[in-house]
Amino acid sequence: MSPTILVTGGAGYIGAHACVALIAAGYTPLVLDNLCNSSAESLRRVRRISGVEPRLIVADIRDAQALDALFAAQPVAAVMHFAGLKAVGESTAAPLRYHDNNVGGSVALLQAMQRAGVRTLIFSSSATVYGEPSVAQFREDMRCDPVNPYGRGKWMIEQMLGDLAASEPGWRIAALRYFNPVGAHPSGLIGEDPRGVPDNLMPYITQVAVGRLPALRVFGGDWPTADGSGVRDYIHVMDLAEGHVAALRHLLEHAPQRLTLNLGSGRGTSVLQLLHAFEHVIGRALPHEIVARRPGDIAAYWADPTRAAAVLGWRTQRDLSALCADAWRWQQANPRGYADA
Numbered sequence: 185m186s187p188t189i190l191v192t193g194g195a196g197y198i199g200a201h202a203c204v205a206l207i208a209a210g211y212t213p214l215v216l217d218n219l220c221n222s223s224a225e226s227l228r229r230v231r232r233i234s235g236v237e238p239r240l241i242v243a244d245i246r247d248a249q250a251l252d253a254l255f256a257a258q259p260v261a262a263v264m265h266f267a268g269l270k271a272v273g274e275s276t277a278a279p280l281r282y283h284d285n286n287v288g289g290s291v292a293l294l295q296a297m298q299r300a301g302v303r304t305l306i307f308s309s310s311a312t313v314y315g316e317p318s319v320a321q322f323r324e325d326m327r328c329d330p331v332n333p334y335g336r337g338k339w340m341i342e343q344m345l346g347d348l349a350a351s352e353p354g355w356r357i358a359a360l361r362y363f364n365p366v367g368a369h370p371s372g373l374i375g376e377d378p379r380g381v382p383d384n385l386m387p388y389i390t391q392v393a394v395g396r397l398p399a400l401r402v403f404g405g406d407w408p409t410a411d412g413s414g415v416r417d418y419i420h421v422m423d424l425a426e427g428h429v430a431a432l433r434h435l436l437e438h439a440p441q442r443l444t445l446n447l448g449s450g451r452g453t454s455v456l457q458l459l460h461a462f463e464h465v466i467g468r469a470l471p472h473e474i475v476a477r478r479p480g481d482i483a484a485y486w487a488d489p490t491r492a493a494a495v496l497g498w499r500t501q502r503d504l505s506a507l508c509a510d511a512w513r514w515q516q517a518n519p520r521g522y523a524d525a
Contacts, residue, residue: 186212189432190260190302192245192293193267194238195222197376198308198365198421200230202264204374205425207234211432216254217267218244221379223522229373245289248296255300262304262356262432265293268337271383272312272480275334286337287344294348304356304435305345306428311363311417311446313339316482320415320452323488324361324444331480342444349442356435356442363417363448363487365424367507368514375514376421377521385455386418386507389462390515392470402455405474407483412474413455417448417486420502420510430496448487449500462508 189206193199194215199222203213207230215227215238224240231237243250245267254260268286269275275282290307297305312335313328330336342359349355366386368375381397382388391397405412427447435441453461463469492498502510518524 186210187261188212188214188258190214190216190254190263191238192216192263192265193222193308194264195219195224195226195240196266197222198424199264199266200226200374201369201421201425202266202428203227203230203238204233204369205422205429207236209429209433213238214254214258214260215240216243216245216250218242221269223377225522225525226374232373233369233371246285246292248292251293251296252299255296255302260300260302262306262436263293263297263302264306264308264428264432265290266308268308270334272332272334273383275337276332279333282333283337286334287340290341290344294344303354303440305358306431306435307341307345307357307359309342309359309361310335310338311361311448311485311487313342313361314485320484320486321488322446322485324446324491346442354440356438356440358431358435358443358445360427360431361444361446362424363419363446365421366418367420367422367502367510369422370510370513372510372513372517375511375518377518385458386511389459389470390511393462393466393512394515394519396519399471399473400459401475402459402472403475403481404477407477409454409484411454411456414481415452415454415484415486417451418453418458418504418507419447419449419500420507423500423502427492427496427498430498434496443495445492445495446487446489447492448489450487450489452484452486453504458504458508461504462512465505465508466512
């Protein structure tokens with residue numbers, strides 16, 4: 185039988201794509217999700233892609249009783265931990281909610297893993313842990329100084345994982361620091377489906393293209409970059425999902441260890457460059473306006489993914505055109521996201 189991998193938040197954007205990648209690699213995903221910002225429809229779509237629908241347990245990550253029952257019901261080889269709230273601006277307005285859900289949920293999960301004797305974890309971290317360093321290319325050995333509650337929560341969890349690994353032998357832990365996941369599965373069946381107005385750039389662009397939003401707002405046109413718009417590292421969500429599988433394989437095949445790795449393309453792309461690449465894919469211009477910078481934004485940053493390549497043998501495979509085409513295929517087929525199902 186294929187090893188069972190618990191995927192917390194597995195019905196969400198990245199989690200559903202990770203389920204596809206896990207199934208393709210010969211694993212059996214088991215999903216725990218409270219569906220507060222996701223849809224069970226994503227897992228039915230996973231079945232249409234892979235032939236396998238992951239079992240879904242609808243429960244909160246903070247529910248110790250549900251976690252204990254899950255681990256008692258079947259052997260679990262490892263956990264991929266995606267469950268968490270993820271809007272930077274919202275975290276600033278509601279920090280206690282974010283720390284309760286993200287940090288508190290991670291504590292509850294780790295305690296349940298301890299009780300069950302499961303010691304392998306892939307943690308969904310973020311490039312926001314770096315804060316606002318003076319260099320644009322972020323390396324894992326840089327000092328971390330997150331500037332918002334969302335990023336501080338991710339950093340707290342990373343520190344907690346380090347403390348746990350140091351205190352108890354046998355833990356295999358990978359903290360994967362994401363940059364900007366975008367795109368969708370090339371089938372167009374699963375993709376990013378944010379609740380309300382999107383906080384992230386690509387779903388905002390696709391919703392403008394499909395007519396759900398009137399125009400793209402570009403936050404800042406006076407950054408010290410080539411075209412004045414902010415520069416980020418955009419990574420196709422399937423490359424990201426495959427990075428998780430590579431990390432899982434590495435942990436399961438090697439002695440207990442703790443890894444911290446950037447998952448990014450290593451290339452900087454400006455907001456306007458991404459917009460123009462998307463316009464080229466769809467064959468028309470989209471309305472957009474330059475507005476004031478957002479507090480807390482920085483001019484440019486991208487990943488140094490050298491360590492992930494060296495340790496995991498993982499690199500991004502999909503280019504800007506592919507991530508735009510896949511995002512558009514998803515949004516065209518699902519103008520209102522999973523609500524169209």
